[in-house]
Amino acid sequence: MDLLIKQQKTNKALETIIKKQIYSLGRYFGTLNILDREGKKHKIGYTNGDTLYEAAKKAGLNSVLGICGGNMSCARCQVYIDEKDLPRLPPMSQQEQDALTHAYKPNPRSRLACGLVLDTNTNGLSIDLAPLKPKKIRKKIQKPKETSITITDSSVVSYPFSEPFLSLNPDSLETVENYQTVKIKEGIHWCGVIDWDLRDFHGYRTTRGGTYNSYFIQDEESVLIDTVKQPFVERYLKKVKSLVNGDLKKIKYLVCQHVEMDHSSALPSVMQACPHLTVVCTELCKQVLEKHYDISQWKFKIVADGETLKLGKRSLTFVATPLVHWPESIVTYMPEEKILFSMDAFGQHYATTKRFDDEVDFSIVLDEMKIYYANILMRLSVPIKKALKNLGTLDISTICPSHGVVFRQKENISKIIEKYTDWANFKKKPHVILFYDTMYKSTQRMINEVAAGIKEVSGVTFDIMNVRTNHITDIATGALDCAALVVGSPVFQEHSMPEVICALSYLEALRPLDKLALIVSSYGWSQSGAANDISRYLDSIKAKQIRDPIFSFYRPTNSLLKECRDAGKQLALEVKKVCNI
Numbered sequence: 001m002d003l004l005i006k007q008q009k010t011n012k013a014l015e016t017i018i019k020k021q022i023y024s025l026g027r028y029f030g031t032l033n034i035l036d037r038e039g040k041k042h043k044i045g046y047t048n049g050d051t052l053y054e055a056a057k058k059a060g061l062n063s064v065l066g067i068c069g070g071n072m073s074c075a076r077c078q079v080y081i082d083e084k085d086l087p088r089l090p091p092m093s094q095q096e097q098d099a100l101t102h103a104y105k106p107n108p109r110s111r112l113a114c115g116l117v118l119d120t121n122t123n124g125l126s127i128d129l130a131p132l133k134p135k136k137i138r139k140k141i142q143k144p145k146e147t148s149i150t151i152t153d154s155s156v157v158s159y160p161f162s163e164p165f166l167s168l169n170p171d172s173l174e175t176v177e178n179y180q181t182v183k184i185k186e187g188i189h190w191c192g193v194i195d196w197d198l199r200d201f202h203g204y205r206t207t208r209g210g211t212y213n214s215y216f217i218q219d220e221e222s223v224l225i226d227t228v229k230q231p232f233v234e235r236y237l238k239k240v241k242s243l244v245n246g247d248l249k250k251i252k253y254l255v256c257q258h259v260e261m262d263h264s265s266a267l268p269s270v271m272q273a274c275p276h277l278t279v280v281c282t283e284l285c286k287q288v289l290e291k292h293y294d295i296s297q298w299k300f301k302i303v304a305d306g307e308t309l310k311l312g313k314r315s316l317t318f319v320a321t322p323l324v325h326w327p328e329s330i331v332t333y334m335p336e337e338k339i340l341f342s343m344d345a346f347g348q349h350y351a352t353t354k355r356f357d358d359e360v361d362f363s364i365v366l367d368e369m370k371i372y373y374a375n376i377l378m379r380l381s382v383p384i385k386k387a388l389k390n391l392g393t394l395d396i397s398t399i400c401p402s403h404g405v406v407f408r409q410k411e412n413i414s415k416i417i418e419k420y421t422d423w424a425n426f427k428k429k430p431h432v433i434l435f436y437d438t439m440y441k442s443t444q445r446m447i448n449e450v451a452a453g454i455k456e457v458s459g460v461t462f463d464i465m466n467v468r469t470n471h472i473t474d475i476a477t478g479a480l481d482c483a484a485l486v487v488g489s490p491v492f493q494e495h496s497m498p499e500v501i502c503a504l505s506y507l508e509a510l511r512p513l514d515k516l517a518l519i520v521s522s523y524g525w526s527q528s529g530a531a532n533d534i535s536r537y538l539d540s541i542k543a544k545q546i547r548d549p550i551f552s553f554y555r556p557t558n559s560l561l562k563e564c565r566d567a568g569k570q571l572a573l574e575v576k577k578v579c580n581i
């Protein structure tokens, strides 16, 4: 025991000497004094430009880290800065301010570790980790009685669902697609499923259906990458079996890149059919899996960011891409074949019997990829930029996403990376999206006149969308890369029409940032009722209104319509300026 204590003291002394040497060599820019949630004090070093989050991660102070991977989203890395140190902090970005609004017990001394960039002024800061919200103790819920159904050659898979759900199982209908797998390269197959009926994906419209892609890699140690949505599990297992001559034991690993249920909900049934499988995932992914399924009987191999798994002739390297699309998301790279299994990145909801980019009309793929990006990933531009930077170092000849077609054409791969880069940077087109609601067409007439004004300026285009006949999916997709938004609503019970608010609330969540904007509104007796509502949302996405809202007292007069037309022209000219044309 004495020896152990002596050893620990020696280690401590050594650590102090090394740290002193590092500081003296100028490796660190400054130090910080951190008080953790257990009341323990830590002194850590940092380099210029690190965020507090990055500095804490490098110092192994994991209690600072949240669950979103340092992407200003979960607000669990909230810290309180000593009052006297507040004046020397760099200002908060809009994203940090937004994220702090859902932190636990924020106060005027609050910052997010992932938002606070350290520099000369921050040397010697005193920082306390903010408390985390206490966990609620949940009552144990009685599990539903399991129902078993038979799949092929008497393998039994249990579903924790009731009969009515099973009757909707698409696998009750045998189709030729049930067995179809597609060779990507020698020993690498697509074994996903096509969901022809998919028309709604958590609220956004998927008019072309979708696919849930899973991939099989045959090697000395064979692997499945991800699974599919639960109702398709029977079809999926048939496909997988067809790739291993019916012997599922030939597969050793199942890589789980992302827990969202469209990729993982078949996992419990797959693990029941193949209990020998080892699930390969990150520690965070395992924690998220545990929140969804009973994983107590599953075998795991936990991998870290950058770790490589040897399969035999080939290998897989895992790259963490937090918040593209969930905190635990990773992508997987196979250097020997230059394949990137890109998870949700570059995904498109597009049901087709074709599996490759060169077999379909590529403009449809780009359209669907834009819809997917706008409605799922637009808000996540910061982590997407980080991921693109990391992936930029890889030599890629094939991209296998988790939805839609596989990319194997060099020019298409360059194109989709270029598109993602433009979208993540909010590159703007000289295009205007006008959306509105109307009861008796006064607001509609105002919108049409604004559009007529835009039309007078060459090089600027527009789309007009009545919120009753156009889905929020299309408004968000248009908002992704347009330069300006025009919003119209009559005053209705002293407010904006609810469908307009619905579209604005969707945009507020997705955050198409820094647009030019114009509001038009017809009213009867409370002029600014609708415009005040609309302005609040536009301010929240940092839209810049080019002039005061245009109000029409009931039906618009000719002179008011002219004002609308002039405003449309003014807007189009400003659009040209921001687009540098």
Ligand SMILES: Cc1cc2nc3c(=O)[nH]c(=O)nc-3n(C[C@H](O)[C@H](O)[C@H](O)COP(=O)(O)O)c2cc1C
Residues within 6 Å of the ligand: 437, 438, 439, 440, 441, 442, 443, 444, 489, 490, 491, 492, 493, 494, 495, 522, 523, 524, 525, 526, 527, 529, 553, 554, 555
């Ligand atoms: C159900 C209903 C509620 C209304 N509520 C208000 C109101 O609270 N304040 C107001 O200024 N005008 C109100 N109005 C009047 C309208 O805003 C006005 O008629 C306007 O011109 C309608 O524009 P639209 O033709 O684009 O629908 C209301 C009208 C209706 C039919």
